[in-house]
Amino acid sequence: MDIFQQIIYNSRGDIMAKQIPLQQLRINENRIKLLNNMGIYCLKDLILHFPYRYDCIEATSLINNEKVIIEGVLIDEPKVFFKGRLSRLTFQILYQQEIYKVIIFNRHFLKKNMVKGMLLTIIGKYNNANNSITASDIRLKALKEITGITPIYSLKEGITQKSFQNYVMKALKFYQGHIQDEVPASLLIKHHLIHKELALNLIHFPCNNDDIEEALRYLKYEEFLKFQLTMQYIKLSRKKNIGVKKQFDQQILTQFINQLPFRLTPDQNAAVDEIINDLKKDTIMYRFIQGDVGSGKTVVGAIGLYANYLAGFQGAMMAPTEILASQHFKSLNILFKETGINLALLTGRLSNKEKQNIYQDLDSGKINIVVGTHALFQDKVSYQKLGLVITDEQHRFGVNQRKALKEKGQQVDFMVMSATPIPRTLAISLYGDMDVSTIKTMPTGRKQVITDVIKSHSMKPILNNLKKYLASGGQCYVVCPLVAESEVISSRDATSIYEGMKAYFKGNYEVGLLHGKMDDEVKEHIMEDFKNNQIQILVSTTVIEVGVDVSNANWMVIYNAERFGLSQLHQLRGRVGRGNEQGYCYLLSNSSSKEAIERLEFLKSCHDGFEVSYYDLKVRGPGDILGNQQSGLPSLIIGDIFKDINILEVSRKDAKELLESKSNDTVYLKLISEIEEQLINNNKYID
């Protein structure tokens, strides 16, 4: 039970834990319905619905054209003018021995309560040309009566800020003196944290900024500590899960590695060693392999699959799209050419007959390694002896899908490859339930994509170069921004650019359009045409971000580049220069923001995905690095994994120490029992 629940007895006299319903506060039923619509059902929900910002009212000085808050004396009779349904209220005030005219729209009703000589607080914009203030708000009170900090909540229509504050106040009163800490006392002392009850009171009703700060410090720390305890608890319990020791002839594996057309980089070697060790252990592997685009993760995965095969197990590699799956299939086919491995590709596109054959051969064990899309974990598919599952670009897969595939075998080892590298400390914290291998060194001889920032909103400055490049037989990506929350707008942008280019290149080159609103089948078809050079210019939104290889496409032009995160731009440009040709990436931007151009210029000189993500993290903060598709991220209410990376790191160490100490602290024991309860209820974590 959590700290907000109360023990009650049901009619049979059994002890039950129960949340306190909103009815306890005597809120009327209509309001309760509205609150329910916001996901608020009990007092706990009210208390945990935090303000998203605070309004701060403080006197300002009068500066032309700026927001002002001043207190003045009303010195004349306010006048109201109507124009249709609109109204204008004007009056004069005396402020610091001078007279100012005040105008406010659509507040005619204020007039009846305004009395000459009263003190008013005016919030608005000052115009020194005619000594007037256009008010956005007028309070019929002295400034000192309203100064302070007001929490602002995100609410549904029908509930005012004031009434919501009132409910929260009542809810906090209900629990007064009874909200227990969820951070062990020793850690409260260590980090100088306030108690939970105080933190909850201050986050809703702070007197000043320090109050907010102190409240946030406790709440963020608690949230991260719980998160870290959960992740590490899962990891520890996985270790107990007895897996299968995979035994194989190390020499054969070494021979395989030696006959590859290139030497592994030191980081590839290290990752391979870690994987081999994991496979040999009787615990289940849960490994996260991160490396820049082109750092050579696929080969590392292939070596893992080969070892798993030598040990007598089947392997599966899952990709988010059919194109990527067939691309992996082709690479693996080349790598495994001499090995005798029976490799198959399973996608939704196969005929029923072909699918049936593959199902049969997976079930009988005739197929050793299968590459595919979601089709790999449909109910129909059963494996004879599945031992290793690799998923590529994990953020395109939901947790449940990965789990479904893993359940196809007993004690299957599991590996995830990600091309969005993040700093190692962050990766360890974030993927605390997995082990992390990082591939940082790039294979030698890899050409860096020549990147340039073009200060323009159109392609004009580079059009001639593009024509020359196309004339030499090359192909070009044109990427348009995905406007956050509005896929519609972005696809319209892509569409108009596509129309323009199509008209311009008519008769000379084929132009294709690709965006997220299209059917998967249509998308794959267009991508296929681009791959086969039936389309020379591909206009798209960021749907091409994931690792598709078209070695003849070595130009990329990105419109409104300032709208993308740097990591995303870096991933995008990784699409060109995949073969032996030099790749070029042009970042178009006519942004007037110096900072935006600086970010883009940074990308021009930096080609290391880790540095890029780190720069993003420092300059732009949250959200940009992993993109918004990241479904594996925990949903933190108050802490921010990127901005609060220090708290995250501290809490990780504290969680580790707590788990190792086998502490008897009651707060700690309660946390652990709650985590266990949660894991049982939410079996996505349980293997």
Ligand code: ADP
């Ligand atoms: P990633 O999946 O990390 O984006 P890939 O595994 O697709 O990268 O590798 C990109 C290319 O580099 C492939 O053509 C691969 O054969 C090649 N490659 C991988 N490792 C090396 C290496 N150590 N030396 C040279 N080339 C390599």
Ligand code: MG
């Ligand atoms: Mg890859």
